[in-house]
Amino acid sequence: MLQSATRYLIFFQYIGTKYSGVMKVPPHQAHLGVQNYLEDAVRSLKPVNEAAVFISSRTDTGVHALGNSAHVDIQRREGRSPFNEEELVHALNLNLKPQDIRVTRARKVDGHFSARFQAVSRTYVYRLATGVCHHTHTPLTENKLCWFLPETELDVEAMRAAGSVLLGTHDFSTFRTLSSDAPFKSPVRTLETAQLEPGLAFASQHLNRNIQHWDFTFKSRSFLYRQVRRMAGALVAVGRGKLRPSDIQDLLEARDSLAFPTTIMAPPCGLFLTQVEYRESDLTPGWSLTHSSEKE
Missing domain, CATH: 3.30.70.660 (Pseudouridine synthase I, catalytic domain, C-terminal subdomain)
Known part of the structure; x- marks a missing residue:
């Protein structure tokens, strides 16, 4: 029986000079987005589910970040326990090493948490x-x-x-x-x-x-x-x-x-x-989700 996916909120930084922006672009383009590389790094962990990273805040070509954020679901194979936060940060950075992209921290959050819509x-x-x-x-x-x-x-x-x-x-x-x-x-x-x-x-x-x-x-x-x-x-x-x-x-x-x-x-x-900030209560697993009606 497969275990359920674990949702993580990750914070990451990048020098945006050589990227098309933070958002994913088709792989045939000369310059990819930061999201392309983050999803490749997640994919390298061999999760059972599809690698999909949901970015909180868009940035354009040439713009940098010291504290962008995203959420990602990772479902591991049977018999493997979920990554703890430090393990996930280390594993992602190992695969991001050639890039000007670094994950700085991660936190387990509720399965309904949205990095984009819960940002305050x-x-x-x-x-x-x-x-x-x-x-x-x-x-x-x-x-x-x-x-x-x-x-x-x-x-x-x-x-x-x-x-x-x-x-x-x-x-x-x-x-x-x-x-x-x-x-x-x-x-x-x-x-x-x-x-x-x-x-x-x-x-x-x-x-x-x-x-x-x-x-x-x-x-x-x-x-x-x-x-x-x-x-x-x-x-x-x-x-x-x-x-x-x-x-x-x-x-x-x-x-x-x-x-x-x-x-x-x-x-x-x-x-x-x-910086992207969140309420501490929203970051605690088991919180009651209130969907935002505003599209960021």
Whole structure:
């Protein structure tokens, strides 16, 4: 008699530069998604059931993650006990070793748990640096992990004022890129955090150049397609003097994706998904599932 499958919530990180994004793509494509490799790693464990990994949070080509999450069911052959959390992390990483993908932790959860719909918040950090006038001045350790700007200074206070305009519940239609599922998603989101703070970079401290790092932190239950990159780009435009803080309010009120100046959208290289959070009660096996009606 076969034992039932065990559901795990896994947390993983990746450098997204060489992947098509986090979501799975057809295997004939030149660049695969992170999900392709995660499912290959699960398949290598030889489960009885089909290897299927359900990602909590989408990221685009070139975007990175320090704390994305997913759930996966693993049913082992008769006579084999379920993996404990540490065993699963070690086994998956053994098969992911050639890739810039690592599983950081795993947790057994209820069989009805959804990594996507039970997430209560997602946090992104957008990294940028000023004072880099030529690509040869880019520290190798930061290559494709940061947006480098030639300006030596930005109007930080104006950027913070503009960021405060985005806080709260708004129709963020202007700050999303239209996608195939856009008509079916509400553009209303609640932004809990929009913070700009000095960042750190090890290599820059050892170079004889005036490179200043900055981190934008954005937190919400969910985000629209490319919303974070549009918000980061708009705030940088304020810092450069190309937009005023009041223009951010005007963009919000426009409620029109086409009203956004596409030339100011931040590139993917500086964007990191840093954390997906859950309620502890939802992570405990035996909890009572309440299905979310909102599609993330």
